[in-house]
């Protein structure tokens with residue numbers, strides 16, 4: 015039995031799941047419109063979550079300070095999302111509904127998400143589309159002028175809205191323009207090229223942040239009545255991932271070290287259709303839409319180390335391993351299953367390509383059946399991108415793909431109001447843990463970021479602000495002085511070590527450990543090794559890293575050094591969490607816990623809970639708190655993709 | 657592979673700047689241009705020299721963060737491609753590669769290859785939006801937009817805001833960037849009420865930021881990684897005239 019933690023009160027409203035959000039909104043305390051401008055709210059991040067929140071809070075009349083690392087809010091990593099965004103509009107009349115999206119998301123998350131949150135997400139999905147269209151997002155349309163949809167990530171209904179292969183970009187630009195309107199109106203003040211390096215707590219409440227001005231190197235401090243962190247996910251802990259090179263865990267991690275609990279750190283998603291790594295100089299991995307799996311067939315040679323070019327390998331000597339192992343879903347098996355199967359094939363020596371770490375995604379059969387022109391119409395841009403990067407023509411020979419870390423379901427623990435365990439500190443978007451359980455469905459992250467930013471946070475924050483009126487807090491408070499001092503010392507320490515190995519050298523090594531031992535298939539021995547490997551690496555890092563340059567101007571090596579320092583702690587907590595969770599669920603696969611035919615085996619008696627970790631000091635094992643999960647509306651069942 | 661690169665080094669805004677030439681070893685043809693610079697930076701750091709600062713983020717051609725002038729061309733010699741998408745197999749070892757920042761009055765250099773493009777944000781703030789508050793949007797399908805119009809709007813909306821158009825233009829004009837946003841909104845029914853005012857305000861802000869005038873060189877279109885057409889500039893002129901005449 016898990017014990018309900020006294021510090022993890024999810025504050026889920028009473029009543030039927032369909033009524034919770036509307037009842038809750040009706041009971042939230044409001045801030046008098048005339049008083050709103052007296053409140054300052056800090057929003058860190060300008061992605062879909064942060065950008066939407068900052069814009070909406072500005073519209074409501076709050077005084078908003080909005081921060082990001084890039085030179086412009088429009089460059090947040092949300093910009094890179096390709097595939098689309100889900101919404102339960104049921105425009106296709108194919109039986110979709112809020113209930114079905116709710117059901118699919120709970121089930122897709124392998125029963126490790128909160129029902130109440132997921133229902134709210136499904137409910138708000140329709141408003142997101144309305145809002146985005148009103149902002150001028152040019153979604154794909156039918157000839158009649160209505161919005162077009164496609165089916166995505168194995169869903170049985172067509173509920174995904176898209177703008178060519180640039181859905182994230184267009185949604186973000188919609189949100190960015192709303193944000194810039196508030197900047198124009200003087201309600202939002204932007205702080206680009208700033209990196210949040212600490213959250214400042216006074217009397218137990220979040221009252222501001224400390225950041226580094228990435229141009230001047232100055233350590234700056236900002237006071238507020240509440241702080242919202244919308245700083246994205248931490249897939250770059252693996253070094254190579256589909257995320258942008260500046261993605262990081264630093265803001266969230268510094269919140270953790272100030273007392274906010276970190277939930278389900280081991281829940282990460284590995285995407286099956288990425289371009290394989292070409293060498294040690296690789297800096298990131300490019301994702302290709304998994305829609306490719308609709309027509310591509312995944313295979314490896316049946317013989318280990320077969321170096322013949324693919325066209326010389328006869329049909330009978332090919333192993334279409336997804337079709338073989340998962341006949342019902344075949345090449346469309348869920349992300350985690352497909353990814354694991356590909357890595358397994360390569361680890362066992364069946365991989366193809368120069369490095370042996372890729373599998374074929376073959377369109378020959380589809381081209382034969384449908385003709386090249388149909389394939390060109392469907393995937394032309396993806397094929398061109400692939401050709402461009404690899405110099406191989408996928409119309410003539412199979413693509414080579416390999417899985418890559420892509421999304422992190424874990425993040426700061428938040429209650430139903432998106433507040434962390436620190437009063438006045440909120441977390442939004444990929445930075446929180448809230449809605450995707452152990453596995454995120456395709457096209458659901460954009461939805462969650464915008465739901466949190468446009469609708470949830472702006473509604474729930476007033477409850478807190480109404481209770482905590484502006485009290486004249488300034489950055490002269492000693493809590494700011496202490497925080498600035500600590501940040502400044504750490505920055506100088508990093509520069510001062512002047513050792514032998516670069517930040518990239520260490521990040522690369524950490525990435526190897528994470529990928530091999532805390533990646534998509536984990537076991538007790540490997541995780542224990544990972545923990546000691548990471549500890550040793552971390553110790554060495556703080557003695558031997560070479561950062562170069564100065565802390566008094568633009569210094570990217572220094573930026574990366576700070577982020578890596580945090581990854582070297584987070585990586586360990588991910589392993590600790592994965593070790594503790596003695597079951598397989600969603601993206602978390604423990605080799606010891608699988609069915610006879612290799613399926614993930616959940617343990618609902620012991621692990622039907624959120625694991626939230628509390629910082630207890632540097633180099634100490636964090637303390638585990640559990641939030642039990644209850645499933646009243648979607649019955650707990652084992653998933654099967656056979 | 658082994659390359660000679662001649663790179664612009666500039667300590668800060670005030671510094672006059674100069675070129676430095678370096679040799680990068682162990683490059684493989686699959687490497688992206690930025691990965692080659694990463695490799696050079698690793699080699700520099702290990703020799704206790706200061707790494708070359710340059711901006712990048714997504715490294716897949718969508719965020720618009722990267723932007724270098726390579727061999728005299730914004731985003732390098734390949735068409736419809738960002739710097740981060742360039743591959744080393746497109747370069748020959750026999751020729752020194754010249755790397756410079758985007759140069760324009762509106763984009764002051766911060767350090768080495770990093771420039772300040774905040775002027776673009778200020779131009780968008782001057783009207784590059786529709787004035788709809790969160791929560792007040794009508795049902796999405798209440799507004800029918802013909803497919804071809806939506807597609808055209810998307811062609812303009814595809815701009816990644818990298819600033820290559822400015823860097824490529826002999827007048828350092830920001831017309832392609834500004835016109836893409838104005839055109840997107842001029843095609844769509846959303847935000848029509850503020851259409852005239854938007855065009856006038858955005859164009860005036862562009863002028864205020866010190867960008868030059870467009871004199872139809874079309875270098876911007878050639879450099880644009882998203883192949884945004886200069887037809888957008890014609891639309892902008894029309895929209896601006898209509899707005900100015902209406903006294904918006």
Ligand SMILES: Cc1cc2nc3c(=O)[nH]c(=O)nc-3n(C[C@H](O)[C@H](O)[C@H](O)COP(=O)(O)OP(=O)(O)OC[C@H]3O[C@@H](n4cnc5c(N)ncnc54)[C@H](O)[C@@H]3O)c2cc1C
Pocket residue numbers: 058059060061062063064081082083084087089090091092093094095096097098099100181182208209210211244245246247256257258262264265301420421442443444445456457458459460461463
């Ligand atoms: C290649 C790719 C394709 C994807 N495709 C899809 C898809 O088709 N559909 C879907 O639903 N999801 C998709 N996803 C997932 C989805 O894009 C992300 O989960 C989502 O956009 C995250 O939004 P966010 O607002 O939480 O964070 P981000 O967009 O990552 O924004 C983070 C913000 O925080 C700022 N920041 C970070 N750290 C700091 C700091 N320390 N100080 C100051 N600022 C900081 C950054 O500057 C940035 O502004 C995809 C992801 C990737 C990587």
Ligand code: FES
Pocket residue numbers: 711712713714715716717718719720721722723738739740741
């Ligand atoms: S780094 Fe994003 S476009 Fe080049």
